[in-house]
Amino acid sequence: MLAIPSAARPLGAFAIATAVPGAPVATLELAAALGEWLSDGLKAQLLQLGVRQRHSFIEDLPRYLAGRAPRRLTTTSTGLAEQAAGACLDAADAGREAIGLVITATNAADRPVPCLGYELMARLAGRLRRDANVVNMQNQGCSALLKALDIARSHVAAHPRQLVLVVVTEGPTGLMRPKEPRMHYSFQELARSGGGATRPTEDMVGAFLFGDGAVALLLGRPGPGAKFAFGPMTHLSNLEPGDLELLTMNEGGILNPEYAGFP
Numbered sequence: 001m002l003a004i005p006s007a008a009r010p011l012g013a014f015a016i017a018t019a020v021p022g023a024p025v026a027t028l029e030l031a032a033a034l035g036e037w038l039s040d041g042l043k044a045q046l047l048q049l050g051v052r053q054r055h056s057f058i059e060d061l062p063r064y065l066a067g068r069a070p071r072r073l074t075t076t077s078t079g080l081a082e083q084a085a086g087a088c089l090d091a092a093d094a095g096r097e098a099i100g101l102v103i104t105a106t107n108a109a110d111r112p113v114p115c116l117g118y119e120l121m122a123r124l125a126g127r128l129r130r131d132a133n134v135v136n137m138q139n140q141g142c143s144a145l146l147k148a149l150d151i152a153r154s155h156v157a158a159h160p161r162q163l164v165l166v167v168v169t170e171g172p173t174g175l176m177r178p179k180e181p182r183m184h185y186s187f188q189e190l191a192r193s194g195g196g197a198t199r200p201t202e203d204m205v206g207a208f209l210f211g212d213g214a215v216a217l218l219l220g221r222p223g224p225g226a227k228f229a230f231g232p233m234t235h236l237s238n239l240e241p242g243d244l245e246l247l248t249m250n251e252g253g254i255l256n257p258e259y260a261g262f263p
Contacts (some may be wrong), residue, residue: 054211
């Protein structure tokens with residue numbers, strides 16, 4: 001019988017909690033607020049994305065995106081992470097001494113420094129061990145949660161008596177600007193007309209596609225008290241040097257600064 005390496009064994013989930021800001025914003029509300037700037041082709045495309053509603057940090061998101069309301073935040077990435085993590089700890093039977101590692105991930109932090117991981121440790125003072133290890137995964141793209149689970153798996157393999165708290169929060173609407181008061185066209189319409197700048201269209205699609213939320217998971221070795229187990233996991237990338245280029249974002253780095261648009 002083939003033994004499964006400890007790092008490849010499943011993880012047990014002892015508690016999971018989520019948090020979202022405010023009331024949901026319907027796609028039809030966005031379309032109504034921005035409709036005068038949407039071509040027929042783009043409007044049809046946006047309504048077919050499959051996203052009926054989303055939550056947002058921005059108070060009155062439709063009017064803000066249309067330039068008719070000021071930018072007011074109802075909460076932040078760190079605040080939402082705190083809500084999810086607190087609810088996750090409330091749902092777990094384990095005491096704070098069992099949590100040896102805290103992993104956080106976000107592409108929409110409140111600020112670059114201090115990072116989300118240490119802001120969360122400060123917000124949860126008294127609920128987490130002060131000597132718990134912290135791994136902060138900031139601006140690492142869409143697969144950060146999967147990488148966080150992989151790190152948690154390795155930690156549990158090395159410390160089977162410990163638990164890992166993973167907290168992921170995203171707030172892309174908090175990074176959105178009001179849309180340009182001009183007609184926006186679909187990618188197909190731009191191509192048929194001979195091209196043109198696609199960035200305004202990309203930004204408009206992002207406004208209809210993304211929303212804000214947070215999730216927290218308390219993970220450990222499968223056993224009594226675990227709600228379910230998942231894994232083992234297998235890497236499909238990071239195998240070849242060229243895998244680095246699967247996704248790149250060039251704006252904002254020292255090779256291509258974007259000061260006016262930062263972040």
